[in-house]
Amino acid sequence: MPVQRPSRTLLTAGVIWLVTFFLARVALESTTLAPPVRIGAALLPLPFFAAFLILFIRGVRSADELERRIQGEALAIAYPLALVMLMTLALMERAVGLKFQDWSYMHTWIYLPLFYLAGLAIARRRYL
Secondary structure: OOOOOOOHHHHHHHHHHHHHHHHHHHHHHOOOOOHHHHHHHHHOOHHHHHHHHHHHHHHHHOOOHHHHHHHHHHHHHHHHHHHHHHHHHHHHHHHHOOOHHHHOHHHHOOHHHHHHHHHHHHHHHHHO
């Protein structure tokens, strides 16, 4: 059975979101920007990420039963992994005072999609 490919629109939305995210990061590195401009830069990726999520959810809803089951299992693996990571970071923060520069949201959010991709790989191997 072939693996369902994401639509071109979904991929485009994902690329636009990533580009605007990194543009926002570059803009926020500048300390000379006025606070309203900094807030605008920080919010710039949000509509593109929302569009990406809407398209992703539509794709899952229109998928066949097996693909929906695979996606559900991927999330069922990713969510507990994210909880373990957040709990561990919270406890380690109390234990040894983790450096903000290394363990802020900016550095840890990337693990969430990675957990999903790991869950997806496990689920696909199980069902396909």
